[in-house]
Amino acid sequence: MEAVLLQLLNGVDKGGAYALIALGLTLIFGTLGVVNFAHGAFFMLGAFCAVTMHKLLTISKQVKDESVTFFDSYKEIPYLELWLGDTGARIIDYAVPIAILLAIPMMLVLGIALERGLIRHFYRRTHADQILVTFGLAIVLQEVVKAYFGANPIPMPAPEAFSGSAAVGEWLGLGGGIYYPWWRLIYFLFSLALIAAVFAFLQYTTFGMVVRAGMRDRETVGLFGINIERRFTIVFGIAVVVAGLAGLMYTPVLPPDYHMGMEFLVLSFVVVVVGGMGSLVGAVVAGFLLGILQSFASMNEIKDLIPGIDQIIIYLVAVIILLVRPRGLMGRQGLMET
Amino acid sequence: MTSARSDLLLLAAFAAAVLAMPLWMAPFGAAYPDLLQRFAIYGIFAIGFNILFGFTGYLSFGHAAFLGVGSYTAVWSFKLLTMNVLPAVLLAMVVSGLFALAIGYVSLRRSGIYFAILTLAFAQMCYNLAYSVLTPLTNGETGLQITRTDPRIIDTWVSGPSSMIPSTTLFGIPMSGYTGFYFCAVLLVAAFYLSLRIARSPFGAMLRAIKSNQNRLNFTGVHSRPYALAAFVISGVYAGLAGALLACTDPLAGAERMQWTASGEVVLMTILGGAGSLVGPFVGAVVIKYFENIFSSFNAGTLHSVFGFLPDGLENAVVTVAGLFVGDGWHLTLGALFMLLVIFMPGGIAEGARRGARALRGRRAARRSGAHGAHATHGPRAHGVASSAHAAAQRAE
Amino acid sequence: MALLQVQMVNKSFSGLRALSDVNLSVEEGSVHAIIGPNGAGKSTLLNCFVGRLVPDTGTVHFGGRSLVGLAPHEINQAGVARVFQTPEIFADLTLAQNVMIPTLARRDGAFSLNAWARADGQRDIRERVDAALEDVGLAHARDVIAGTLSRGDKRRLELAMCLVQEPKLLLLDEPTAGMSRADTERTIELLQRIGRRSITKVIIEHDMQVVFTLAQRITVLAQGTVIAEGDPASIKGDPRVQEAYLGGTVQ
Numbered sequence: 001m002e003a004v005l006l007q008l009l010n011g012v013d014k015g016g017a018y019a020l021i022a023l024g025l026t027l028i029f030g031t032l033g034v035v036n037f038a039h040g041a042f043f044m045l046g047a048f049c050a051v052t053m054h055k056l057l058t059i060s061k062q063v064k065d066e067s068v069t070f071f072d073s074y075k076e077i078p079y080l081e082l083w084l085g086d087t088g089a090r091i092i093d094y095a096v097p098i099a100i101l102l103a104i105p106m107m108l109v110l111g112i113a114l115e116r117g118l119i120r121h122f123y124r125r126t127h128a129d130q131i132l133v134t135f136g137l138a139i140v141l142q143e144v145v146k147a148y149f150g151a152n153p154i155p156m157p158a159p160e161a162f163s164g165s166a167a168v169g170e171w172l173g174l175g176g177g178i179y180y181p182w183w184r185l186i187y188f189l190f191s192l193a194l195i196a197a198v199f200a201f202l203q204y205t206t207f208g209m210v211v212r213a214g215m216r217d218r219e220t221v222g223l224f225g226i227n228i229e230r231r232f233t234i235v236f237g238i239a240v241v242v243a244g245l246a247g248l249m250y251t252p253v254l255p256p257d258y259h260m261g262m263e264f265l266v267l268s269f270v271v272v273v274v275g276g277m278g279s280l281v282g283a284v285v286a287g288f289l290l291g292i293l294q295s296f297a298s299m300n301e302i303k304d305l306i307p308g309i310d311q312i313i314i315y316l317v318a319v320i321i322l323l324v325r326p327r328g329l330m331g332r333q334g335l336m337e338t
Numbered sequence: 339m340t341s342a343r344s345d346l347l348l349l350a351a352f353a354a355a356v357l358a359m360p361l362w363m364a365p366f367g368a369a370y371p372d373l374l375q376r377f378a379i380y381g382i383f384a385i386g387f388n389i390l391f392g393f394t395g396y397l398s399f400g401h402a403a404f405l406g407v408g409s410y411t412a413v414w415s416f417k418l419l420t421m422n423v424l425p426a427v428l429l430a431m432v433v434s435g436l437f438a439l440a441i442g443y444v445s446l447r448r449s450g451i452y453f454a455i456l457t458l459a460f461a462q463m464c465y466n467l468a469y470s471v472l473t474p475l476t477n478g479e480t481g482l483q484i485t486r487t488d489p490r491i492i493d494t495w496v497s498g499p500s501s502m503i504p505s506t507t508l509f510g511i512p513m514s515g516y517t518g519f520y521f522c523a524v525l526l527v528a529a530f531y532l533s534l535r536i537a538r539s540p541f542g543a544m545l546r547a548i549k550s551n552q553n554r555l556n557f558t559g560v561h562s563r564p565y566a567l568a569a570f571v572i573s574g575v576y577a578g579l580a581g582a583l584l585a586c587t588d589p590l591a592g593a594e595r596m597q598w599t600a601s602g603e604v605v606l607m608t609i610l611g612g613a614g615s616l617v618g619p620f621v622g623a624v625v626i627k628y629f630e631n632i633f634s635s636f637n638a639g640t641l642h643s644v645f646g647f648l649p650d651g652l653e654n655a656v657v658t659v660a661g662l663f664v665g666d667g668w669h670l671t672l673g674a675l676f677m678l679l680v681i682f683m684p685g686g687i688a689e690g691a692r693r694g695a696r697a698l699r700g701r702r703a704a705r706r707s708g709a710h711g712a713h714a715t716h717g718p719r720a721h722g723v724a725s726s727a728h729a730a731a732q733r734a735e
Numbered sequence: 736m737a738l739l740q741v742q743m744v745n746k747s748f749s750g751l752r753a754l755s756d757v758n759l760s761v762e763e764g765s766v767h768a769i770i771g772p773n774g775a776g777k778s779t780l781l782n783c784f785v786g787r788l789v790p791d792t793g794t795v796h797f798g799g800r801s802l803v804g805l806a807p808h809e810i811n812q813a814g815v816a817r818v819f820q821t822p823e824i825f826a827d828l829t830l831a832q833n834v835m836i837p838t839l840a841r842r843d844g845a846f847s848l849n850a851w852a853r854a855d856g857q858r859d860i861r862e863r864v865d866a867a868l869e870d871v872g873l874a875h876a877r878d879v880i881a882g883t884l885s886r887g888d889k890r891r892l893e894l895a896m897c898l899v900q901e902p903k904l905l906l907l908d909e910p911t912a913g914m915s916r917a918d919t920e921r922t923i924e925l926l927q928r929i930g931r932r933s934i935t936k937v938i939i940e941h942d943m944q945v946v947f948t949l950a951q952r953i954t955v956l957a958q959g960t961v962i963a964e965g966d967p968a969s970i971k972g973d974p975r976v977q978e979a980y981l982g983g984t985v986q
Contacts, residue, residue: 035451121681127451128397132609133680135602139673147662147670262598266462269455277451311466315459322456323447342853540839541850547836550825557785557823558837558896559811561845568848 002178007295009168013184013253015291016191017043020246021268022275022283023198024239030215030278031228031235034119035127037134039243040265041141045110046103046244047256048145051154053099057092094159096251103248104241111240115233123229138261146258158183158252183252190249194242195284201238202280211235215278270318276328286329290314345534352617353527360516368628371515372587376627378522379583382529384607384619386576389533391605392614393542394569395549397454399601400441400461404434404574406468406596408581410475413482413591420492421484421504423513423521423586430582431575438574442567449552449566461601468593481592506586518587525583526620529576534616536572545569549614577604599669606676612688621687626672633671636664738763738935739784739904744793746779753779754790755959761904761952764933768946771956772980777939778820780956781908784937785817786810797904808845814903816896820912822889824896826882830873833881834864834895841900867899871925887918891925898929905929907938911945923948947971955979 021043028036060076080088091098118137122130157163158181165179202208214221214228221228247256254260267290275286296302298310321328355362359377363369368377383405390396408430415426445456468476476482484504493504506513508521536542544565547555555562585591594600603626611622641657641664648656663671683690741759745752754776761767769777782788783795786807795802802810811817825833838860843849855861868874871891876884881892890910897905910926911919923945926936940946946953946967953970955963957979963970970976 118677118681128395128454129680129684131397131451131454132605133677135605136673136676136680139599139602139669140677143667143670143673144662147667266458266598270459273452273455307471311470312463315463318459319444319456322452323444326448326452342856536850538853538855539850540843540852540854541848543832543836543839543854546828546832547825550827551823554819554823554825555836556807557811557817559808559840559845559900560836561806561808564846 003299005168005178006180007299008292009180009184009188011292011295012288013187013191013250013291014294015288016188017246017250017264017287018268018271018291019284019287020191020194021243021264022271022287023195023280024243025268025272026275026278026280026283027198027211027235027239029272030280031211032119032123032232034122035130035134036119037131037265038138038141039134039239040261040263040268041138042107042111042240042243042261043247043250043264044145044256044258044261045141046107046247047156047251047260048149049103049106049244050096050099050156050248050251051149051256053102054092054095054156057095057098096156096158096249099248100245103244107241107244108237111237112233114240115236119236120229120232123232138265142258142261149258151258153255153257155255156251162186163252187249187253191246194245198238198242199280207231207234267314270314272328273318274321274328276330279328279330282328282330290317293317345538348616349527349531349534352530352620356523356527357520359523360519366628368631371519373627373631374516374519375522375583375587377624378519378526379580379587380604380607380623380627381526381620382522382583383577383580383604384611384623385526385529385533386573386580387604388573388608388613388615388619389536389545389576390569390573391608392612392619393537393545393549394566396446396449396566396570397605398445398457398570398573399454399598399605400457400459400464401573401577401604402596402598402600403441403461403464404438404577405581405584405600406464406591406593407434407437408578409585409591409595410482410581411578412582412585413484413589414475416484416490416506416585416589417482417488418491420490421506422492423506423508423582425492426506426586427525427579427582430578430585434578434581435571435575437578438571439567442570442574446563446566446570458598458601461596461598465593465596465598468596476591476593478593481590483591484589506589513586522583522587525579529579530616530620537616541565541568602676603672606672606679608686609679609684610675610686612686612691615686615688618686618688625687629671630668633664633668634666640664737761738798739937740794740796741780741784742794742796744780744783744790744795746776746783746788746790753959754783757793757956757959757961759954759961761935761937763903763935765951766936766938766949768938768940768950768953769956770940770943770946770953774958775956775979776959777956778908779959781817781906781937781939784810784906785815811840811900811902812845815906816898816900816902816904817906818890818893818897818908818910820908822886822893824881824889824892826880828881829878830868830881830884830892830895831864831877833892834867834899835860837896837900838863838867863899867895870898870929871895885918887914887921890914890918890922894925894929898934902934904935904937907936907940909939909941911940911942919945 021039024042025036025039028034028039057080058078060078061082062074063077063082065073065075078088078092080091082088084091114137118133122133162182164182166182166185168178168180168185202212210221210226210228210231214226214231247260268287271286271290272283274290275282275284294310294314297313302309356378359374360369363374368374383401387398387401390398390401411430411433412423412426415429419425441457441460445453445460448456469478490504508517511517513521536545544555544560544562547558547560548562548566552562581591581595584595607622607626608619609622610618610625611620612618638657638661641660642653645653645656645660661667663674679686685692737760739759739761741757744754744757746754757776757780759767759769759780769780771777779788783790784797784802786802786805786809789804797810797813797815800813802813802815805813825836828836835854839854842860865874865877868877871894873888873891873895876888881889884892907926911922914922919942926938926949936949938946938949950967953963953965953967954961955970955973955976962975962979963973965973
C-alpha cells in the first residue's frame with residue numbers, strides 16, 4: 001500500500017510536467033492549428049531561466065579567506081551575501097522560485113517574438129512544414145543553450161526549507177514511514193494551480209471565450225467578424241510561458257540539461273495524442289495518467305515481470321490508443337482521423 | 339514525359355559522377371575514402387527515405403531506427419557467420435525490412451501528424467530498449483564490436499580459426515580505403531536506379547497520387563494502405579542497407595545512430611536536396627556530410643586563420659559568433675539551416691536549380707509539364723515539402 | 736432491374752435523426768436525381784452509398800451486393816464512381832497523369848506491386864487516357880497541371896477520371912455547385928453526352944434546370960425522409976414538394 005501511494009505521488013509531479021507541456025501544445029494546436037515541435041525546448045528554456053537566475057544571484061567577489069593563515073587563499077562570496085548577509089543567502093537559496101519573475105517576462109517576450117516573426121507565417125502551411133520548422137527551431141534553441149551552459153546537467157537545489165521530505169503517511173493516517181520530498185509536492189500543487197489559472201482564464205474572460213470558440217470552430221468565429229489571428233500572439237505567448245514555468249519549477253527534481261527538451265516533447269506529444277488532440281482537459285488528464293503509469297511501470301516488481309517496461313510504457317500506450325481509439329480519451333471525433 | 343532513353347542517360351551520368359568522385363572531389367578536399375563512403379551511405383539512406391517522404395508524402399521521424407537495426411544485424415553477421423560483407427548486407431536488409439513491416443503496419447493505420455508521432459515513438463522505444471533491456475544484443479553504450487573470439491562459423495569452416503581480428507571483406511578483398519568506397523558506390527548506383535524505376539512505374543504513380551490526394555485515390559478504387567506500407571518497407575530496407583554499410587566500413591554499431599537527431603538529419607538531407615526529386619536526396623546527403631566534415635573540424639584557430647584579414651576587433655567578434663556554428667556547434671548550423679530551408683526554399687536544391695534554369699531560359703514554364711524536367715517526379719506546388727493526405731486531415735479541422 | 740437498392744436506411748448523429756426509413760430504388764441505365772432543401776440528408780445518404788458512413792439500420796444493395804461496411808476503394812472496384820461537391824483531383828499532377836491513375840486502378844485492381852514497368856510506356860493506358868480526356872473536351876490540356884484549371888474544368892477532369900473506369904453507377908454530388916450559368920450549361924451537355932452510354936447516374940442537385948433536363952426519375956428528401964418520388968412532371972406539380980421547398984422549416 002505504501003509502495004502504491006509512493007508511486008502515485010512519484011507519478012503526479014512528472015505527470016504535472018507532462019500535463020503542462022501538453023496543455024500548451026494543445027492550446028497551440030487547437031487555436032493556431034500549428035504543430036509545435038519546439039515546445040519541449042521552451043520547457044528546457046524555462047529550466048535554464050532558473051539556472052540563469054541562480055548565476056545572477058551568485059555573482060561573486062573574490063575575498064580573502066581569513067580562516068587559512070599560512071598562505072593566501074581566496075574564496076568566492078556572492079555579492080548578495082556581502083551586502084545583505086543572511087537575507088542575501090536566503091534570497092540565493094530561493095533562486096528557483098524567484099526565477100519565476102525572470103521567466104515570465106522572458107518567455108512571454110520570446111513567445112511573442114517567435115509568433116510574430118516565425119510561427120504566423122506557418123498558419124497556412126502544411127503540418128509537415130510546421131513540424132519541420134519548429135523541429136529546426138528546437139535544435140537551434142537546444143544548441144544555443146548547450147553552447148552557453150555546456151553539455152552537462154546543472155543541478156539546481158530546491159530552497160532549504162523545502163529540501164526535505166514531508167511525512168505524507170501521517171497526514172493521510174496511513175501511519176508513519178511514508179515520506180515524500182516537499183518540493184515535488186509543491187511542484188504538483190504548482191502545476192495544478194497553473195492549470196487552473198489557464199482554465200480560469202479561458203473560462204472567465206472574454207478573450208478566453210473567443211479562444212475557446214475559435215478552437216471549436218475557427219471558420220464560424222471568423223464569420224462573426226472576430227479577427228482571431230490577432231489573439232494568436234497572446235495565446236502562443238501564454239503557452240510558452242506555461243511551458244517555461246513548468247520547466248523552471250521542475251529544476252530541483254531534474255537537473256536541467258540542454259537536451260531535456262526533446263525528451264519531454266516526445267512524451268508530451270504522446271500525451272496529447274492519448275488525451276485527444278484538441279482537448280485541453282484530455283491533455284491534462286492524460287498527462288497525469290501517463291506520469292502515474294510510467295511511475296508504476298518503474299516499480300521493481302513490475303520491472304522484474306517485464307524488463308524495460310518503464311522505458312516504453314508510454315509509447316506502448318500511445319500506440320494502443322492510436323490504434324484503438326484514435327481520437328484519444330477526450331478528443332473530438334473526426335478531428336485528424338484518417 | 340520522360341523517356342526510357344533519357345532515364346538511361348540520367349543513370350549513366352549519375353553512375354559516372356559517383357564512381358568518379360575520388361577524382362572530382364579532390365579539389366574540394368573531400369576525396370578521402372572515409373568521407374566518400376559516408377557520401378554514398380547517407381546517399382542511400384536519403385534516397386530510400388525520399389521514397390516514403392518525397393514520393394508518398396509520409397513524414398517519418400523514426401527511420402534512424404532502421405539504420406541502427408541494419409548496423410546491429412551486420413555486426414552480428416560478422417561476429418557469428420563471416421567477415422564477408424555480402425551476407426551481412428543481405429541479412430541487414432531482410433531484418434530491417436521485417437522491422438519496417440511491423441512498425442509500418444502499425445504506424446500507417448493513421449496518417450499525417452499521428453503517423454509522424456507514432457514513428458517517433460517507435461524510434462524512441464527502440465533507442466531506449468537498445469540501451470537497457472536489449473543490451474545483450476546491442477551491448478548498450480559501448481556498442482557492438484567484433485572481437486577475436488567471435489564464432490564466425492562460416493569463416494572457420496572455410497579457412498580455419500583466426501588468431502587476429504579480421505577486417506570485413508568482399509570474398510577476400512578487404513573493405514578498406516577506396517575499395518570500401520567502391521563497394522558502397524556500386525550499391526548507391528543500384529539504389530538510385532531502383533528509385534528511378536519506382537518513380538516511373540505504375541506503383542510510383544500511385545505513391546504520387548497518395549501524396550497528392552489520398553482521399554481521392556481511395557475513392558478511385560485504389561487501396562492506398564498497402565502502397566504506403568510498401569513504400570515504408572522499401573525505405574526501411576534502404577535504411578538497413580545504409581546501416582549495414584556503415585558497419586562494413588567501420589565494424590561498430592552504436593545506439594546513438596538510432597537517436598531522433600539521426601532521423602532528423604535524413605529529413606534535412608532529403609529536403610535540402612529536394613524532396614520528391616530523384617537526385618536531390620543524394621545531393622543533400624553529400625552537401626550535409628561535406629559541410630559537417632568541414633565545420634566539425636573547425637575550431638577557433640582555423641577560424642582566426644580564415645578571418646585573419648579582418649581588423650583585430652572585428653576579427654574577434656566574427657570569430658566568436660562563427661565559433662558558435664562550428665566544431666561542436668555543427669548541430670546549431672544544422673538546425674538553423676533546417677529552418678532557413680523550410681522557410682525560404684522548401685523545394686530544396688532541386689527547386690532552386692529548376693528556378694534558376696527557368697530564369698535562364700526566360701520561360702514562364704510554370705504551367706507546362708516541362709517544369710518536371712528529367713529529374714523531378716513532382717510538379718511545382720505551393721510548398722515543395724511533402725504533406726499529402728495530411729491535406730485531407732487539414733480539411734477536417 | 737434496380738441497380739441500386741436502398742431499403743429502410745436510418746442514420747442518426749448524436750440523437751439528431753439525419754435519415755429516417757429512406758427507401759430508394761434506382762433502375763439500371765436511368766438518371767435518378769435526389770433533391771431536397773438544405774439539411775434534408777442528401778449528402779448523408781450519398782455517404783452511405785460510398786462507404787463513408789455506415790447506416791444505423793437498413794440495407795444498401797448494388798447489383799445485388801451489399802455496400803454497407805465496404806471501404807471506399809472496394810465500392811469503387813465494385814463499379815461505383817463518384818464526383819465530389821468540390822472537385823477532388825490530383826492538383827499537382829498533369830491532367831494526363833490524373834486520368835492515368837484511375838485507368839491503372841481499373842486495370843491493376845486495388846493494389847499491385849508493379850514497380851518496374853514504365854507507367855507512361857504502355858500504349859493501351861495512354862490511349863484510354865487520351866480518349867477519356869477527348870470525351871470531356873480537355874484533350875488539348877493533357878500536360879497542364881490540374882490545380883491551375885478553373886472549377887468547371889476541374890469538374891470535367893473529375894468526370895473523365897470517373898468515366899475512364901467505365902463505372903456501372905456514377906454518383907454526382909452537386910455537380911454544378913458554384914458554377915456560372917455557362918459552365919452549368921456545358922456540364923449539362925456533357926452529362927447528356929455521357930448519358931448516351933447508358934451509365935446509371937444518381938445526381939444530387941439544387942439546380943432545378945439541371946434536374947429537370949437530365950433526370951428521368953426524381954426522389955425528394957426533406958428532413959431525412961422521402962416525401963415524394965416520381966417522374967419530373969409529377970414532382971413539379973406535387974404540393975408536398977412545393978411546401979418542403981417554400982414553406983417547411985429549414986434546419
